[in-house]
Amino acid sequence: MVVVSLENVSGGSLNEAKIHDQVYEALSEALIQGKIPPLKPVSLRTLAHNLGVSPMPVREAVRRLIAEKALELQPSNKRLRVPDLTEKRLMQLMTARQWVEPELARLATPHVTKDVIKRLREDDAAVMTALGKGDVAAYMQANQDFHFSIYRLADADLFYDMARTLWLQVGPFMRVVFGRMGTVHLPKDHHQDMIRALETGDAGTVKTSMAADIHEGMELMLDAIKAHVAPEPKRRRRG
Amino acid sequence: MVVVSLENVSGGSLNEAKIHDQVYEALSEALIQGKIPPLKPVSLRTLAHNLGVSPMPVREAVRRLIAEKALELQPSNKRLRVPDLTEKRLMQLMTARQWVEPELARLATPHVTKDVIKRLREDDAAVMTALGKGDVAAYMQANQDFHFSIYRLADADLFYDMARTLWLQVGPFMRVVFGRMGTVHLPKDHHQDMIRALETGDAGTVKTSMAADIHEGMELMLDAIKAHVAPEPKRRRRG
DNA sequence: AGCCCAATTTTGTGATCACACTTCAGCGAT
DNA sequence: ATCGCTGAAGTGTGATCACAAAATTGGGCT
The missing domain is CATH 1.20.120.530 (GntR ligand-binding domain-like)
Incomplete structure (x- = not known):
């Protein structure tokens, strides 16, 4: 089941918001709402495919979320996931x-x-x-x-x-x-x-x-x- | 004068840190030290050239810094710069x-x-x-x-x-x-x-x-x- | 059955190209 | 000199390809 989509993001009317911003909004909304459980692995290509965009803007949105510690990418391991809470x-x-x-x-x-x-x-x-x-x-x-x-x-x-x-x-x-x-x-x-x-x-x-x-x-x-x-x-x- | 370089970042010897992490370290160090004044415009390609890397990892580092509000890109105008402080x-x-x-x-x-x-x-x-x-x-x-x-x-x-x-x-x-x-x-x-x-x-x-x-x-x-x-x-x- | 190793797939990363848009340099007219 | 325009250069953004490394699968072994 796809928990993230671009459609429900900001009926931004005349907005010419960048794609990576829309992706960011969609992802962060899903995260705040808890729609993506901790430790759940996500992947750039999968997200990109689900959102109907290329992996590029997803990378930028994800990089932003990693900076905000809403996502993490395990050190040696190269998987992207929702962090767990200690x-x-x-x-x-x-x-x-x-x-x-x-x-x-x-x-x-x-x-x-x-x-x-x-x-x-x-x-x-x-x-x-x-x-x-x-x-x-x-x-x-x-x-x-x-x-x-x-x-x-x-x-x-x-x-x-x-x-x-x-x-x-x-x-x-x-x-x-x-x-x-x-x-x-x-x-x-x-x-x-x-x-x-x-x-x-x-x-x-x-x-x-x-x-x-x-x-x-x-x-x-x-x-x-x-x-x-x-x-x-x-x-x-x-x- | 180039205020940011990769060399002085973590004599990382055996380190195989990602390039975008090194770029991030270099840039954030320069910013904390105040080596880049407020409102100073920076550009991906220029930074990439100065650092001797492709624009790609710079984009990721910069996206991270924008998320941390250490950089901003002006709205209509698409230039990247150091934010001013009100x-x-x-x-x-x-x-x-x-x-x-x-x-x-x-x-x-x-x-x-x-x-x-x-x-x-x-x-x-x-x-x-x-x-x-x-x-x-x-x-x-x-x-x-x-x-x-x-x-x-x-x-x-x-x-x-x-x-x-x-x-x-x-x-x-x-x-x-x-x-x-x-x-x-x-x-x-x-x-x-x-x-x-x-x-x-x-x-x-x-x-x-x-x-x-x-x-x-x-x-x-x-x-x-x-x-x-x-x-x-x-x-x-x-x- | 249970386990281990090899091949395949998938992952994030980096480079390069294309594009629309802004900014800037340069020249000409007033 | 000053203003206004135009072509060139530079900008961030997005797409696509290449690649090494990790995850996953599948078959062959004990």
Whole structure:
């Protein structure tokens, strides 16, 4: 099954975006959504074939994703794959998210408008619906929409890109964890508090509730990775 | 004058590192050292020619650097260049450095050995020597060595890479600022305090003195960018 | 059956060519 | 001299080919 395509990327209208940018968008979206599991090998030619483009732009997109550590290519081995997460690395990702994302939320607060609140309520509703149905894929999409609808307002390019890079690295693993334990135990509702604080312009509360939201989600993943250390490499042992 | 070469990269002797990795190392080193000024246009073919390689591996290295925002290619215009720094962006870089680097220093503390202390004293001595001679290039090299000798010990890949990316973005501009105002006003000596704290294993003091060191350096740059908003685009240089 | 080695396929990497587009140098007219 | 145009040179992008090395397969062995 092909999890990545060019069609659903940015109905970029009059856009003459480069092919490698479109490929990048398609791949990174798939990664954030967790549609490509950790340790899954991918290949330039296969991706290129699935996307209907030559291997060239795929190489550039992949090189970019490798730089962002959303993909890796094993050292001696020359295979390209989605990196696995060690507990050590996950803790660093958690810390970094706690640095960046609450700050983004704080910076976003002054720029909130009625339209934004409306949009956030829709996103949050979608999150709740997905949780109710136990639809992990829909949950991840809606949750991403909710967070980045806020971050986008912060007018802080560097922080925004940092957040996106962190999500790229967490995405594949998050999907596995939530898929394994179901959506039942997912972080309870900090979103409502956050929306209220955004409405009243209470930047402090926005920041702390964002921190709490992230903390709970990542804590779940930490527990999961501690319990289930090696996500079993699939088949074929080493001789 | 050619500011980037492959020879001084990792006397890699038995190393069979990919060419694009060597090119990346050469370019990023030049950028961190500030050897390529902001807004300076570079081109794939020129770099390839100077490095004695084909444009292909340069493309991959450059794509990586663009992902790290150490290079940019102007939107409509398709030229590749070193990005300029706005005040807004510099403040984000400063904040991010304050997040990552003091934490790296704290994490490094338990792993300090006598050899490390020796190395740090040498690096610090080189810093002082460079300051004495007003040699900006030597200062930047020695200062980088000092900081990353510490960061390397932290055993925190993600944070380490984040720090490196931040230095990549700050490097070109730092060179310009310090070159303009001379090395006289450079941050006074937090290095000594830091080394002492590292010796005694006082992680708290290590962290705070690292924060102070970074704060002062970046504060200088903030002042500089506020005073000298547009670093004059510089017309036509011929080599 | 289980295991090992050889041949085949597939992988990423690098080089080269083609193309559309921008920039720049040079010349002519005002 | 200044302005405006035009041809040449240079730009990043994409496609295709060549190649060494790793992964995979398949057959032959114990």
